[in-house]
Amino acid sequence: MPRYFFHYRTDEELIRDEAGSDHPDLEAAEHQAAELGKAIIDRLAGQNGAVGLPRTIEITDATGEELLYVVFWAGPKIGDGSGGEITPATVH
Template identity: 40%
Template sequence: MRHYYFHVRNGTGVIRDEEGRDLPDDEAARGEAMKGIRSIISSEAAAGLLDLTGALDIADAQGQLLVTIGFDEAFEIRLPERPAR
């Protein structure tokens, strides 16, 4: 097991994960990050906001940045086609 930290960066600043989680590997950490992003966005969407400009940084136990996942990467985005003006 490895220890991972999930730091959120958005329009209000950085929310550092001070506890982290033990997970089996990087793939499991990425899956947890995706779930976390989707949870954040679902709460905001319920209030009428869809802001995909944030990101989630995954760091290891030494604080080394492993990967950054943009909020937009956690979704397949489909928009209606609009007629040309």
Template identity: 45%
Template sequence: MPRFFFHYRTDDDFIIDPLGTELPDLEAAQEQAAEVGKVMLAKAVEAGESPQASRCIEIVDEEGVEVLYIVFWASASKPGTVQAEELLKPPTLH
């Protein structure tokens, strides 16, 4: 089973996934990245960070090749109204 690594990037940080996760295919890795993105976004909002800030997950294969780059963010109908719970709804990938 292939191993995928999920590196998290913001404008200020780059967090490397040193262990990776064994998953059956890239589609499963994409679903995993969406779940990780939701959790990271919820934590960022809980910490008082802007939900509109640039964030992404870079999915890298075992050879170190980037196979997918997922950008995610949340937007609110009114500034300052996004709650962390709202961010845990099913993801939309862009």
């Protein structure tokens, strides 16, 4: 099973994933990156951080070749205030 590395980029720094993790294919790695992005946004929101700024998970293979960029940020809430609001998907 191939090993993928998920490097987290903000405007200020690149946090490198030194361990990586095994996934059956790039599509599965992309889903993992989306989950990581959601977890990062949830954590930032809990800390009153800037969730509207774009961030990136850069997926590379074991040789360091860049395979895919997953860009994410928190989108605005949409709704009429009745509790049925949704947040649009923001993984691109």
